[in-house]
Amino acid sequence: MTVTVASEELPDSTLIRRFLDGDERAFRTLYQRHTPRLRMVICRLLGPRRDDADDLVQETWMRGCRGIHGFNGEAKFSTWLTTIGVRAVYSRFARFSADEEPLFEDVAEHGEGDQALAMDLERVIEMLPNHQRTVVVLHDIEGFTHQEIGRQLGIAPGTSKATLSRARCTLRRLLNAGGVRHA
Amino acid sequence: MHDENEPIEYTAAERALFDALPRESELNTLTEQRLVNTLRAEGYFRARVRRTASLVAAAAAVACLVAGGIAGYQYGMRNSLENRLSQTNLSLNDRVLLLQRAGSAYVRAANGYADATTRVDSTAVEVAQQILMGAAQAVARRSMDGGLTVRLARAMQTSGATQ
Numbered sequence: 629m630t631v632t633v634a635s636e637e638l639p640d641s642t643l644i645r646r647f648l649d650g651d652e653r654a655f656r657t658l659y660q661r662h663t664p665r666l667r668m669v670i671c672r673l674l675g676p677r678r679d680d681a682d683d684l685v686q687e688t689w690m691r692g693c694r695g696i697h698g699f700n701g702e703a704k705f706s707t708w709l710t711t712i713g714v715r716a717v718y719s720r721f722a723r724f725s726a727d728e729e730p731l732f733e734d735v736a737e738h739g740e741g742d743q744a745l746a747m748d749l750e751r752v753i754e755m756l757p758n759h760q761r762t763v764v765v766l767h768d769i770e771g772f773t774h775q776e777i778g779r780q781l782g783i784a785p786g787t788s789k790a791t792l793s794r795a796r797c798t799l800r801r802l803l804n805a806g807g808v809r810h811a
Numbered sequence: 812m813h814d815e816n817e818p819i820e821y822t823a824a825e826r827a828l829f830d831a832l833p834r835e836s837e838l839n840t841l842t843e844q845r846l847v848n849t850l851r852a853e854g855y856f857r858a859r860v861r862r863t864a865s866l867v868a869a870a871a872a873v874a875c876l877v878a879g880g881i882a883g884y885q886y887g888m889r890n891s892l893e894n895r896l897s898q899t900n901l902s903l904n905d906r907v908l909l910l911q912r913a914g915s916a917y918v919r920a921a922n923g924y925a926d927a928t929t930r931v932d933s934t935a936v937e938v939a940q941q942i943l944m945g946a947a948q949a950v951a952r953r954s955m956d957g958g959l960t961v962r963l964a965r966a967m968q969t970s971g972a973t974q
Contacts, residue, residue, distance in 0.1 A: 650857030664835035
């Protein structure tokens with residue numbers, strides 16, 4: 629007896645194999661399964677430039693599809709895809725970094741004194757410098773380790789940890805300055 | 812003393828704020844379709860050939876073949892010599908053509924018969940003469956040849972009597 633399994637129930641590895649065989653439905657299932665989270669990560673990483681999110685989601689998937697033969701299944705597909713997304717965002721940062729704040733810089737002048745602004749955590753994260761925001765998003769929200777973040781960003785795990793330390797201090801200062809609603 | 816590289820811990824309230832953040836965003840179907848179109852243009856997806864569609868196409872091809880065969884057979888039967896001879900609504904031109912076809916058929920049949928036997932075969936000679944005689948008499952009865960057939964038939968009878 630043959631049992632037909634809906635593509636939504638198939639594991640990523642099966643869907644990837646089918647996609648490599650040219651199955652469009654398998655690809656759509658993969659896309660619909662992983663894009664909501666990927667898009668949210670990319671939005672947060674982009675911060676004030678989140679309008680570019682859909683472009684970067686597309687760019688991430690294109691890079692992923694072109695390199696999917698290199699996906700060996702050691703990491704989860706979502707982790708592999710997120711790494712591609714993070715690097716795509718960093719490429720975008722590099723493109724407009726010339727007229728932006730320098731990377732790894734503190735945010736002292738951004739939030740302090742702007743107490744009239746009713747900030748929430750999302751907006752405070754958005755205000756962080758690119759590298760700090762990236763580490764906060766990947767570590768504190770997405771749960772990646774400093775080792776994983778180091779591999780994703782091409783930096784030492786210690787650098788990731790030090791950046792997170794500065795980011796958390798900045799966050800706390802901004803949260804207190806903005807009178808953020810604490811749960 | 813606090814190590815500046817060691818991140819401070821969030822308070823429970825701060826941690827709760829992080830936990831409350833949404834982890835997923837809405838899917839954008841336009842982005843999905845744009846991506847699929849791009850991938851298709853780059854040849855990632857094979858052409859979708861549905862099994863039912865190919866079966867229907869094969870069945871249609873077989874049906875066309877059978878219908879064509881039947882139509883050809885019927886056309887051939889309708890225009891066969893026997894069928895045309897049985898028709899009563901032929902025009903004069905049709906009848907002239909039919910006569911030519913029948914005559915040609917007779918000549919071809921006679922040639923075929925002659926090729927298949929020897930000229931001294933008495934049966935072959937008799938059959939050939941009988942048919943030719945029958946044709947001549949039919950034409951003579953209708954007086955279609957100005958007397959030539961009568962003379963020819965008479966000559967053939969004379970020739971047959973002396974043999």
